[in-house]
Amino acid sequence: DEGLIERRIDGGEVFRGNWIRVQRDRIRLPDGKEATREFVRHPGACVIIPELRPGVLLFERQFRYPVGQVFIELPAGKIDPEEDLLDCARRELLEETGYTAGVWEHLGCMHNCIGYSDERIEIFLARDMKPGQQQLDDGEFVELFEMSLKDAAAAVLDGRITDAKTITCLFWLQQKLG
Amino acid sequence: DEGLIERRIDGGEVFRGNWIRVQRDRIRLPDGKEATREFVRHPGACVIIPELRPGVLLFERQFRYPVGQVFIELPAGKIDPEEDLLDCARRELLEETGYTAGVWEHLGCMHNCIGYSDERIEIFLARDMKPGQQQLDDGEFVELFEMSLKDAAAAVLDGRITDAKTITCLFWLQQKLG
Ligand SMILES: Nc1ncnc2c1ncn2[C@@H]1O[C@H](COP(=O)(O)OP(=O)(O)OC[C@H]2O[C@@H](O)[C@H](O)[C@@H]2O)[C@@H](O)[C@H]1O
Ligand SMILES: Nc1ncnc2c1ncn2[C@@H]1O[C@H](COP(=O)(O)OP(=O)(O)OC[C@H]2O[C@@H](O)[C@H](O)[C@@H]2O)[C@@H](O)[C@H]1O
Numbered sequence: 001d002e003g004l005i006e007r008r009i010d011g012g013e014v015f016r017g018n019w020i021r022v023q024r025d026r027i028r029l030p031d032g033k034e035a036t037r038e039f040v041r042h043p044g045a046c047v048i049i050p051e052l053r054p055g056v057l058l059f060e061r062q063f064r065y066p067v068g069q070v071f072i073e074l075p076a077g078k079i080d081p082e083e084d085l086l087d088c089a090r091r092e093l094l095e096e097t098g099y100t101a102g103v104w105e106h107l108g109c110m111h112n113c114i115g116y117s118d119e120r121i122e123i124f125l126a127r128d129m130k131p132g133q134q135q136l137d138d139g140e141f142v143e144l145f146e147m148s149l150k151d152a153a154a155a156v157l158d159g160r161i162t163d164a165k166t167i168t169c170l171f172w173l174q175q176k177l178g
Numbered sequence: 179d180e181g182l183i184e185r186r187i188d189g190g191e192v193f194r195g196n197w198i199r200v201q202r203d204r205i206r207l208p209d210g211k212e213a214t215r216e217f218v219r220h221p222g223a224c225v226i227i228p229e230l231r232p233g234v235l236l237f238e239r240q241f242r243y244p245v246g247q248v249f250i251e252l253p254a255g256k257i258d259p260e261e262d263l264l265d266c267a268r269r270e271l272l273e274e275t276g277y278t279a280g281v282w283e284h285l286g287c288m289h290n291c292i293g294y295s296d297e298r299i300e301i302f303l304a305r306d307m308k309p310g311q312q313q314l315d316d317g318e319f320v321e322l323f324e325m326s327l328k329d330a331a332a333a334v335l336d337g338r339i340t341d342a343k344t345i346t347c348l349f350w351l352q353q354k355l356g
Contacts, residue, residue: 001239001241001248003319003321004239004240004241004248004319004321005241005248006241006243013192014194014195014239015192015193015200015215016201017192017193017202017216018202018214019214019215019216019294020200020216020217020218020294022193022195022198022200022337023265024195024196024291025243027243029317029319030241030319031317031319033317035317036194036196036197037197037243037244038195038197038198038250039198039243039244040198040218040244040294042294045293061179061182062182063179063182063183063184063208064289064292064293065203065205065217066183066215066217066291066292066293066294066295066296067214067289067292067296067298068296070179070182070183071289071292073292091253102273108334108335108337108340109337109340110340110341110342110345111242111245111249111340111341111342112290112291112342113241113244113290113291113295113297113342114244114249114251114341115242115244116220116295116331117244117291117295118244118245118246119291120245120340121342130230132225139207139209139211139213141182141207141208141209143181143182143262148294149301153353156349156350156353157286157350157353159286162286162287162288162289163288163289163292164288164289164290164291164299164342164343164345164346165342167288167342167345167346167349168342168346168349170349171334171345171346171348171349171352172334173334174349174352175331175334175335
């Protein structure tokens with residue numbers, strides 16, 4: 001990989017908003033030249049594949065202001081400082097859906113925005129689901145509905161599901177179920 | 179969807195870097211309260227699934243500074259101002275791999291970072307591939323290699339492929355090939 005690696009010279013935070021932080025670094029390219037790289041600093045997130053029954057998943061409908069449309073997504077949320085990954089997944093599932101899961105499995109990790117963010121999203125499969133009371137944050141609006149993995153795959157092909165983290169989870173589940 | 183939609187009150191650009199622009203808007207939540215939303219403004223991108231032979235794809239290895247590691251990815255790049263989507267896909271495939279394709283198919287679109295970016299990525303399948311000379315931009319370093327769809331699926335499961343746009347493309351191709 002030596003011929004590909006970019007090395008940091010110096011740099012630091014150039015923007016700190018309420019929600020987004022941007023870092024700019026001066027770097028050394030593989031050919032020795034200099035360049036700059038800008039990217040969002042993100043604490044990482046967890047996404048949960050909540051399997052209600054064999055082959056049937058719990059989805060959310062949520063408005064995403066940056067894109068300006070309602071998305072079909074799996075439950076997900078940012079990792080709190082110092083928070084354990086599984087604790088984050090449990091917390092987000094409970095807050096957004098009200099469900100608790102008896103069986104948890106960590107499947108893997110994805111990077112959703114490698115061009116300009118350091119975000120990683122850890123993928124969890126939740127089974128043996130017990131319903132309860134949604135505990136949405138103030139200002140959070142989420143509708144829940146069930147859909148089979150099969151129907152979800154069809155919803156990708158006809159453009160109803162375009163969220164890359166959700167499609168990545170569907171890929172994982174399809175591989176796992178064979 | 180009325181109960182989910184957030185409406186813009188006002189706002190605008192709060193950061194303009196060399197590579198990243200951030201917008202902050204004041205918004206009206208579905209319950210009438212106010213909140214702010216910050217997000218990256220992105221021109222959109224195209225990603226190409228280059229099928230060299232039935233079931234065999236052309237991949238790239240590229241260092242991604244924000245995450246600090248080499249990624250296995252499919253060819254992709256930003257859409258230039260006013261550029262037609264297919265022209266963008268052709269251009270990126272040629273620049274990054276040297277290949278031209280006789281058959282192009284637009285499969286669909288994904289959103290990779292709906293929490294804090296308006297980026298969308300248009301997905302193209304390229305077939306009937308003819309090799310040629312890579313035309314990398316100054317400062318761009320990309321290694322090419324072939325891998326079957328089957329091996330790529332295995333590489334997702336063992337963590338070698340974590341790029342969400344690439345996994346989303348693998349999902350699309352798997353569905354298409356049945
Ligand atoms: N974070 C960055 N900061 C500054 N310059 C950058 C950065 N990222 C890339 N560049 C510059 O842009 C060039 C690559 O441009 P494109 O091929 O148009 O775009 P790319 O970064 O490959 O992104 C294509 C797609 O991949 C996705 O993961 C990304 O979100 C985008 O959708 C690089 O060689 C480099 O010079
Ligand atoms: N762009 C934004 N600007 C300001 N506040 C925001 C923004 N996006 C979300 N919020 C606030 O954060 C709350 C949601 O926080 P989380 O559930 O922790 O995170 P979420 O935005 O759902 O992201 C989870 C994951 O989805 C991915 O697409 C995203 O990249 C992240 O990986 C929202 O109710 C809202 O109050």
